[in-house]
Amino acid sequence: MKKQWIGFMIAGMLVAAVPTNVNAEDCYHNWSYSADYTKLDDTYHQAEYYCYYCNAKKTEKEKHTWLYEEILEDQYDAxxxxxQYECMDCGAVKTEKQAHSWEDEDYDEYYTYYYENKKYxxxxxxxxECNAKRELRAPHRYFSFYDKIAKYATFNKKGILVYSCIDCDGTKKVYKKWKSGTDYSRNYDIKHGTVFNRQTSITVKLKRPSKGTVLQATIGTKKYKKKIKNNKKTVKLNIKPAEYGEKVKLALYYKGKKIGKDSCDYNDEVWYSNRVTEGMTQKQVRYTWGAPSSTSSSSYGFTYWNWDDGSMVSFRNGVVDYWFDAAN
Known part of the structure; x- marks a missing residue:
């Protein structure tokens, strides 16, 4: 490092010692870069250089070095x-036309959309870069997650979905036929209570009762039908007593087409005729063991049923609290 520093010092002393009044003919010119520039035309300027040692002068024709200046915002068309550009050396100015840089469509959330008609x-x-504007036309963009149910489809009437354009206030109506399981269709599902042995009717609850529909119950291999004639939500369907283990299926039909289903499939087995369980109602016990031979009651909401074979059931507030089956 020390030797290198000494070399720099000697080189500097030698340069300083070169006389500035050297004869131009004998001088090995070192042209200065601090030249003077004069504009010649729209393409070239003249650069004037001086020798660092002898003050000799030379001129050269050079192309402008254009530097971006600005957009002339009052000078634009469609x-x-x-x-406008300026030469960084001589100060010459030129202008040229440049195509607009329209905003990228990926940033269309910054646009303002105006409804024109049903299609556009x-x-x-x-x-x-400048103040230029242009108006574009585009078709509406409708997506299903921007829809609104204006009218639910029923089994005999179409529903109406209103779709909104995600860009403007445009909307369109779409008419949909009734289809089970869709969000725009009325639900006609039905459910029933547990069916016990000896029971001669089923109570069915209709979610949306509709005149002209047909309720069909299938218990084992037997089928029962009843036409709905009013708007009552609870319907009774007469049946023959079921046997233990038979399945109970219900469905709602309109003109032979299934429009509603049983929503109690998980609990559709007929109760065993001799089985009483805690929580049963008095009606359910009567269906299971038949009518008692005698009944009595006491304070605190207790009721007692007795049968000739020694079986008994104790009810508290109308449901089974305790029972004894003499046959088992």
């Missing part, structure tokens, strides 16, 4: 705006 909307784009 397709172009005017850009218009929106305004701006040039990113």
């Amino acid at each position: 397709n172009y705006h005017t850009v 909307h218009t929106y305004e784009q701006k040039c990113e």
